[in-house]
Amino acid sequence: MTSVPMFRIPRPFDMHTHLRQGPLMRLVTRLTARHFDGAIVMPNTNPPILTGEDACRYQSDIMRSARGANASFLPLTLIKLTMETTPDIIIQAKKLGVVAAKMYPVGVTTNSADGVDLDKLRELYPTFKAMEDTGVILCIHGEVGGDVFVLDREEFFFEYLRQLHRDFPTLRIVLEHITTKAAVDLVRNLGKTVAASITLHHLFLTLNNVLCDPVGAGEFLRPHHACRPYAKRPEDRDALVRAAISGDPKFFWGTDSAPHPFDKKEADCCAAGVWTTPVALPLLVELFEKHEALERLAGFSSQFGLAFYGIKRRTRMLTMVKRAWTVPLAYDVRNGAKFVTKIVPFRAGQKISWKVARY
Numbered sequence: 001m002t003s004v005p006m007f008r009i010p011r012p013f014d015m016h017t018h019l020r021q022g023p024l025m026r027l028v029t030r031l032t033a034r035h036f037d038g039a040i041v042m043p044n045t046n047p048p049i050l051t052g053e054d055a056c057r058y059q060s061d062i063m064r065s066a067r068g069a070n071a072s073f074l075p076l077t078l079i080k081l082t083m084e085t086t087p088d089i090i091i092q093a094k095k096l097g098v099v100a101a102k103m104y105p106v107g108v109t110t111n112s113a114d115g116v117d118l119d120k121l122r123e124l125y126p127t128f129k130a131m132e133d134t135g136v137i138l139c140i141h142g143e144v145g146g147d148v149f150v151l152d153r154e155e156f157f158f159e160y161l162r163q164l165h166r167d168f169p170t171l172r173i174v175l176e177h178i179t180t181k182a183a184v185d186l187v188r189n190l191g192k193t194v195a196a197s198i199t200l201h202h203l204f205l206t207l208n209n210v211l212c213d214p215v216g217a218g219e220f221l222r223p224h225h226a227c228r229p230y231a232k233r234p235e236d237r238d239a240l241v242r243a244a245i246s247g248d249p250k251f252f253w254g255t256d257s258a259p260h261p262f263d264k265k266e267a268d269c270c271a272a273g274v275w276t277t278p279v280a281l282p283l284l285v286e287l288f289e290k291h292e293a294l295e296r297l298a299g300f301s302s303q304f305g306l307a308f309y310g311i312k313r314r315t316r317m318l319t320m321v322k323r324a325w326t327v328p329l330a331y332d333v334r335n336g337a338k339f340v341t342k343i344v345p346f347r348a349g350q351k352i353s354w355k356v357a358r359y
């Protein structure tokens with residue numbers, strides 16, 4: 001299948017996204033809800049989402065924002081694990097409908113200063129046991145921090161993943177936004193309770209696109225491509241693409257779309273995150289078409305993730321058309337009529353060949 005002018009797919013479910021708060025949340029949620037049936041929403045907000053009550057409040061805010069775009073959009077808000085997360089917090093959160101908790105090792109990404117100290121991981125064992133017993137999924141930002149060289153941080157985390165999987169064999173674990181061939185191999189070789197999400201941008205970028213974009217003449221350092229974990233070598237990206245199109249249900253789509261105000265990105269010390277929401281689905285279709293794998297798109301983009309989480313959805317269909325469009329240079333964030341800031345999407349100003357026709 002090389003050229004398909006139009007086709008229908010189930011609305012994808014984003015297994016990892018950041019919807020933020022306030023006016024930014026309202027814009028980003030509306031755009032997400034147009035293309036997605038629902039999303040696993042990360043809790044590293046400020047203040048963070050730490051309990052079931054926090055998660056319910058945040059979920060209601062998001063649902064209100066989504067209403068105009070997609071009334072059936074289902075945001076599943078996670079709680080953030082800290083060293084203070086008790087088994088009781090997990091049990092209460094589960095009762096309130098929380099499906100997963102997210103572990104950020106200290107200092108590895110946005111708002112993770114209160115994250116989990118890997119040297120004291122065993123102190124959280126009662127909490128992991130409560131998660132295992134209640135079926136709350138453990139989502140992990142799989143990097144170590146500290147002095148470890150930045151490109152090795154994912155692989156240095158593997159020993160902790162092996163340890164958790166060995167000590168809690170029925171705890172379902174998602175290694176989020178994997179970036180290396182080694183991570184693909186590891187997840188494939190661990191038991192069926194371990195899966196991985198793969199972002200949109202890690203299917204396209206290598207570190208070259210962050211440090212010295214080959215498209216530009218003499219352009220270096222692309223802050224809008226900077227994220228954690230960083231994109232790695234071409235062979236890593238290619239391994240991620242092979243995993244995504246393989247039809248292996250251990251690998252599913254979580255965009256990790258992570259908007260920041262433009263001045264936080266275009267800065268001396270730039271925030272980590274690539275905002276892919278408006279282009280994510282069209283680019284994923286482009287990629288699967290290029291690899292003649294369109295028949296495996298629905299598995300990766302909606303079915304495998306939901307199956308791993310044990311969520312049943314009657315998803316509506318979306319129509320994709322092959323019609324070129326140019327990605328806006330930025331999207332304005334407004335509070336009512338008042339301009340607040342702007343956010344820059346992935347592939348800003350570039351042409352994309354697929355488009356969502358109706359939503």
Ligand SMILES: [Zn+2]
Pocket residue numbers: 016017018042256258
């Ligand atoms: Zn994330």
